[in-house]
Amino acid sequence: MPEPVSEQTISVEINGETYEQEVEARKLLVHFIRDVVDLTGTHVGCDTGNCGACTVLMDGKTIKSCMLLAIQADGATITTVEGLAAGGELTPLQRAFSASHALQCGYCTPGMLLSAAYLLEQNPHPSEEEIRRGIQGNICRCTGYVNIVEAIKSVAEGGGA
Amino acid sequence: MSAPVPLLVARCRALPGSAAGKHSLELGRVGESAARVDGIPKTTGEFAYSSDLAAAGMLWGHTVRSRHAHARIRGIEISEAVGMPGVHAVLTHDDVPGEKRYGLEFPDQPVLAIDRVRYFGEAVALVAAEHPEQARRAAAKITVDYEPLEPVVDPERATEQEPLHPDRPTAGHGYLDDPRPNVIRSMVVRHGDPDALGDVSVEGVYEVGIQDQAFLGPESGLAVPDGEGGIDIYVATQWLHVDRDQVAPCLALEPEQVRIHLAGVGGAFGGREDLSMQIHGAMLALHTGRPVKIVYGREESFTGHVHRHPARIWAEHRAALDGRLVAVRMRILLDGGAYASSSTAVVANACAFACGPYRVDNALIESTCVYSNNPPCGAMRGFGAVQTCFAHEAQMDKLAAVLDIDPVELRLLNALEPGDVLPTGQTLTGSFPVAEVIRRAAALDPPEPEELPRDPLRLPGGSGNTTHGQGVRRGIGFAAGFKNICYSEGFDDSCAARVRLFAGGAGELQAEVHCAGAEVGQGVTNVILQVARTELGIESVVLAPASTADVGSAGSASASRMTWMAAGAVQLACRAALEERERTGVDVDVERVYRHPRTWPLDPETGQITGGPAHVSFACAAMKVVAEVDVELGLTRLVWIGTAQDVGKAVNPQAVYGQIEGGTAQGIGLALMEEIQTRGGLITNASFTDYLIPTTLDVPPIVAELVEDPEPDGPYGLKGVGEPPTVVSTAAVLSALRAATGRELARVPVRPDEIVGL
Numbered sequence: 001m002p003e004p005v006s007e008q009t010i011s012v013e014i015n016g017e018t019y020e021q022e023v024e025a026r027k028l029l030v031h032f033i034r035d036v037v038d039l040t041g042t043h044v045g046c047d048t049g050n051c052g053a054c055t056v057l058m059d060g061k062t063i064k065s066c067m068l069l070a071i072q073a074d075g076a077t078i079t080t081v082e083g084l085a086a087g088g089e090l091t092p093l094q095r096a097f098s099a100s101h102a103l104q105c106g107y108c109t110p111g112m113l114l115s116a117a118y119l120l121e122q123n124p125h126p127s128e129e130e131i132r133r134g135i136q137g138n139i140c141r142c143t144g145y146v147n148i149v150e151a152i153k154s155v156a157e158g159g160g161a
Numbered sequence: 162m163s164a165p166v167p168l169l170v171a172r173c174r175a176l177p178g179s180a181a182g183k184h185s186l187e188l189g190r191v192g193e194s195a196a197r198v199d200g201i202p203k204t205t206g207e208f209a210y211s212s213d214l215a216a217a218g219m220l221w222g223h224t225v226r227s228r229h230a231h232a233r234i235r236g237i238e239i240s241e242a243v244g245m246p247g248v249h250a251v252l253t254h255d256d257v258p259g260e261k262r263y264g265l266e267f268p269d270q271p272v273l274a275i276d277r278v279r280y281f282g283e284a285v286a287l288v289a290a291e292h293p294e295q296a297r298r299a300a301a302k303i304t305v306d307y308e309p310l311e312p313v314v315d316p317e318r319a320t321e322q323e324p325l326h327p328d329r330p331t332a333g334h335g336y337l338d339d340p341r342p343n344v345i346r347s348m349v350v351r352h353g354d355p356d357a358l359g360d361v362s363v364e365g366v367y368e369v370g371i372q373d374q375a376f377l378g379p380e381s382g383l384a385v386p387d388g389e390g391g392i393d394i395y396v397a398t399q400w401l402h403v404d405r406d407q408v409a410p411c412l413a414l415e416p417e418q419v420r421i422h423l424a425g426v427g428g429a430f431g432g433r434e435d436l437s438m439q440i441h442g443a444m445l446a447l448h449t450g451r452p453v454k455i456v457y458g459r460e461e462s463f464t465g466h467v468h469r470h471p472a473r474i475w476a477e478h479r480a481a482l483d484g485r486l487v488a489v490r491m492r493i494l495l496d497g498g499a500y501a502s503s504s505t506a507v508v509a510n511a512c513a514f515a516c517g518p519y520r521v522d523n524a525l526i527e528s529t530c531v532y533s534n535n536p537p538c539g540a541m542r543g544f545g546a547v548q549t550c551f552a553h554e555a556q557m558d559k560l561a562a563v564l565d566i567d568p569v570e571l572r573l574l575n576a577l578e579p580g581d582v583l584p585t586g587q588t589l590t591g592s593f594p595v596a597e598v599i600r601r602a603a604a605l606d607p608p609e610p611e612e613l614p615r616d617p618l619r620l621p622g623g624s625g626n627t628t629h630g631q632g633v634r635r636g637i638g639f640a641a642g643f644k645n646i647c648y649s650e651g652f653d654d655s656c657a658a659r660v661r662l663f664a665g666g667a668g669e670l671q672a673e674v675h676c677a678g679a680e681v682g683q684g685v686t687n688v689i690l691q692v693a694r695t696e697l698g699i700e701s702v703v704l705a706p707a708s709t710a711d712v713g714s715a716g717s718a719s720a721s722r723m724t725w726m727a728a729g730a731v732q733l734a735c736r737a738a739l740e741e742r743e744r745t746g747v748d749v750d751v752e753r754v755y756r757h758p759r760t761w762p763l764d765p766e767t768g769q770i771t772g773g774p775a776h777v778s779f780a781c782a783a784m785k786v787v788a789e790v791d792v793e794l795g796l797t798r799l800v801w802i803g804t805a806q807d808v809g810k811a812v813n814p815q816a817v818y819g820q821i822e823g824g825t826a827q828g829i830g831l832a833l834m835e836e837i838q839t840r841g842g843l844i845t846n847a848s849f850t851d852y853l854i855p856t857t858l859d860v861p862p863i864v865a866e867l868v869e870d871p872e873p874d875g876p877y878g879l880k881g882v883g884e885p886p887t888v889v890s891t892a893a894v895l896s897a898l899r900a901a902t903g904r905e906l907a908r909v910p911v912r913p914d915e916i917v918g919l
Contacts, residue, residue: 034213039206040206040209040210040212040213041205041206041207042206043210043212043377043378043427044212044379044458045377045378045379045427045459045849046459046848046849047458047459047460047848048459048848048849048850049850050848050849050850051377051849053377080206081204081205081206082205082206082207084205085205090201090204090205093204094201094204094205097200097204098196098197098200098201098203098204099196099200100815101196101197101200101815101816101818101819103197103200103203103204103682104428104682104683104684104819104823105376105377105378105426105427105428105429105681105682106199106203106204106208106425106427106682107210107376107377107378107427107428108377109203109204110204110206113204128862129616129618129619131857132618132857132858133618133624133857133858135857136856136857136858137856138857139377139849139854139856140377141375141376141377141428141430141823141826141827141854142377142428142682142819142823143819143822143823143826144819144822144823144824144825144826144860144863145822145826145857145860146818146819146822146860146862146863147818147819147822148857149857
C-alpha cells in the first residue's frame with residue numbers, strides 16, 4: 001500500500017489550457033475549477049450531486065464536478081461554460097438560451113448548457129422526451145423548464161449545438 | 162455622484178459596482194418581448210453571483226449554528242478556536258457593536274444568540290480565517306454549553322406553553338390584542354352575518370407542510386471595510402435599503418456608513434427578504450479590518466433561512482342549491498417559528514384571500530400565527546394566499562360534488578367582478594377579470610389520453626419502469642385563486658429612481674438610470690430599461706448597478722410589486738428629467754419617488770377596512786391540470802397544464818410567460834414533493850437528496866394565456882405577475898389528483914400512501 005499523501009500535483013486541461021498544480025488530495029474538482037483556476041462560471045448549488053449546477057464536460061462526458069476530487073481529474077480534458085464560446089463566438093445553445101428566456105436567475109444555466117451540449121452531441125435530433133431526460137439531472141428553480149426545453153429543441157431543429 | 166468602485170475586489174469580471182457591471186439596453190419598449198439584458202453574461206459564465214466575489218486580503222467567515230431547537234446557553238467557550246491556525250476573529254453576541262437584535266418588521270431576532278437558542282440552525286458565533294477550512298475547523302472547536310429546553314413544536318399547543326418571547330414583540334402595533342402566549346398576530350375578519358345558513362354545507366380540515374424557497378444559489382456575500390469605519394456589503398438580497406436599515410443599528414453605524422450593493426442573485430422567491438450574512442460578514446470585516454466573504458452550503462441555507470409557513474385550516478362553506486355561496490367560515494393556524502419575520506403580513510393575507518376570488522357576503526375568518534421552535538418562517542412567493550387557496554379550492558370542488566354542478570360553472574357563478582365587495586369590506590375597483598380568466602383557462606384543450614403501451618417516461622413512475630399502464634387513472638382538475646399586488650394595510654410604500662440625461666460624444670442624448678430594485682432573476686432590469694427607453698424615446702440607456710449609495714429605496718422585490726413600483730418610478734423620473742432638460746438646456750440628474758395609491762389598516766377587531774382600501778390591487782389566475790396516478794404505487798405524473806392569468810398589461814410578455822411557468826413549477830413542488838421534515842423541531846432533510854424539487858420530468862408542458870385588462874392605477878396598466886401562478890397551481894394539481902382518485906387529499910404535499918389502495 002502506498003503511503004497516503006495530502007497533496008499531489010495534477011495536470012488538467014481546461015478549455016484548451018493546461019494547468020499543472022499542486023492540490024490538496026481532498027479538494028473537490030469544482031473548487032479546483034472555481035478557486036484555483038478562477039473559472040467561476042461553474043456553480044455550486046447543493047454539495048450533494050443533486051442539482052447539476054456544477055456540471056462540466058470531462059473527456060467529453062458530463063460530470064458533476066462536486067462529486068469528483070480534483071486529483072481524479074489528473075490527465076483529463078475539461079470543458080466548462082467559459083469554454084463553450086471558444087474564440088468569442090457564442091454557440092447556438094448559448095444564443096438560444098439568451099434569446100428565448102431559457103434562464104431567469106441563471107444559476108443553473110452553465111450546467112444546463114453543458115448537459116444540453118452533450119445531449120445534442122449524442123443525439124442531434126432528440127424528441128421532447130429525450131430532451132427532458134437529457135437534462136433531468138439539472139435542476140432549475142426559476143423557469144419551470146418550458147423555455148429551456150424550447151431553446152434546446154430550437155437548436156436541434158436548427159442543425160446543431 | 163457615482164457608484165463607489167470597490168478597488169479591493171480583484172477577481173470579479175462583472176461585479177455590480179463596477180462600470181463593467183452596467184447593463185446596456187439592447188431591445189424593446191413597454192409591451193415588447195425583449196431578450197434579457199443579462200442573458201449573454203449568464204450563458205457565458207461571466208455573470209458574477211454573490212458567491213463568485215473575491216477581494217485582495219479576503220478572509221472567510223463561518224457561522225456556528227445551534228444544533229438544538231430550544232436550549233438555554235450557559236456559556237460559550239472560544240479560547241481554543243481563537244488559537245487555531247489562520248484564525249483572525251471569533252465573535253459572539255458580546256461583540257455585536259450596537260443593537261443586539263434585528264428583524265424585517267420587528268427586531269426580535271438576536272444577531273447572535275444571547276442566552277438561548279430558539280431554532281435549529283440559529284446563529285451563535287462567528288469565525289473569520291484565512292481559508293474556509295480553517296474557519297470551519299475553528300468553528301468546530303467552539304464549545305457552547307447548552308441546557309436543552311422543551312421545544313414548542315405543536316402550533317395548536319403553542320398558545321398554552323411558556324412564551325418564547327415574554328416581551329411580546331408584535332404587541333402595540335395596532336393588531337388585535339391577543340393575550341395568549343406565543344401569538345405573533347391573530348386576526349378576525351367578520352363580514353355580513355357569519356351565521357347565515359345555506360341549503361348545503363361542506364367542511365374540511367386542510368394541512369400544508371413547510372416549503373422551502375430552494376433558490377439555487379445559496380446565501381453568500383462579501384463585506385469590505387471602507388477604512389473609515391464604514392462598510393460596503395455586496396450581497397444577494399431582495400431589498401437593499403431595508404437590509405441597510407437593519408444592519409446599521411446593529412453595527413452602531415449611521416445608515417450612510419453602510420452601503421449595500423446588489424451582487425448577482427441566484428434566485429430569491431422571498432427567501433432573501435430576511436438578512437443572512439449581512440451583519441455577520443460586516444462584524445467580522447470591521448473587527449479584522451479585512452474583507453470577509455461568507456458562503457453558505459445547501460444544508461446551512463436550509464437551516465439558516467425562513468420558509469413558507471405551514472398551515473392547518475378548518476373551513477366550512479355554505480351555499481344555496483343553485484350554487485351561490487352564502488357563507489364561509491375558516492380558521493387558519495400558521496406556524497411562524499422562532500422569530501416574527503413577515504408573519505404578521507402572512508396572517509393578513511391568509512385572512513384577506515381566504516374565500517378565493519368569489520363573492521361571499523357573509524364570512525367569519527380567523528387567522529393566527531404563533532411562535533414556535535420549528536423552522537423559522539417568513540416570505541415565500543404567494544404567502545398566505547397559497548395556503549388558503551389550497552383549502553378554498555378543495556372546498557369549491559366538494560361543493561360542486563355535493564350540488565352536482567360542474568366545478569368550472571360553480572366558480573363562474575360566484576366569480577368576483579369590479580363593484581363587488583370583498584369580505585374585508587373593500588369594494589373592488591379597477592381591473593379584476595375573474596370570470597374571463599376562468600373561462601379562458603377552462604377553454605384550453607388538454608391533450609387526448611395517450612394510448613398504451615407507451616414509453617415508460619410517459620407513465621407515473623417514469624424511468625423506474627414501475628407500470629405498463631396497470632392501475633393508472635387519469636384526472637382533470639381546476640382551480641382559481643387571487644392575491645394582492647403591492648404592499649397593503651397602510652404600509653407607506655415607495656420606489657425611487659434617478660435618471661441622468663446627458664449629451665454623448667457625438668452630441669446625441671444618453672441616459673443613465675439608477676434604481677435599487679433587486680434583479681433576482683424575475684427580469685426587473687429589462688422592465689426598467691424598457692420603461693426608460695419608452696419614456697425617453699432614445700436607444701442609449703444604461704442601468705447603473707443597484708446600490709444604496711446613490712439612489713433612494715426601491716422597496717422589496719416581493720409581493721408582485723417590483724415591476725409596478727420600478728416602472729412607476731422610472732416613468733416619473735424620466736418625465737421629470739426630460740422636462741428639466743427642456744427647461745434648462747443642460748445635462749440633468751433627477752431623482753423621483755413613486756407611490757402607489759394609499760392603503761389603510763384593517764380594523765383590528767373586525768378585519769374591515771377603515772377609511773379606505775386595505776389593498777392596492779389584485780390579480781387572479783385559473784388553471785387546469787391533467788394528472789395520471791398509479792393507484793397501486795401512489796405515483797403521480799402530471800400530463801399537461803393550461804392556465805390563464807390576469808396580468809393587466811405585459812411589459813415584457815416573454816418574461817411574463819417565464820414567471821407563470823416557473824411559479825407553476827413551485828406550486829407543483831408543494832403539491833407533490835416539497836416539504837421540510839422535522840423531528841422535535843430539528844430539520845431532518847436539509848439537502849437536495851432528501852428535499853425534492855421538481856425536475857424536467859416532473860413539470861409537464863405548460864400552456865399559458867395572458868389576460869390583459871389594464872389596471873387603471875398601474876403604470877401602463879400593468880399588474881404584478883410573479884405570485885398568482887404559485888397561488889393557484891398547488892390547488893389545481895390537487896384537484897386533478899382528487900378527480901383521478903376520488904380521495905379527499907386534504908394535505909400537501911400528497912404522499913404516495915394517500916393515493917394507493919383504491
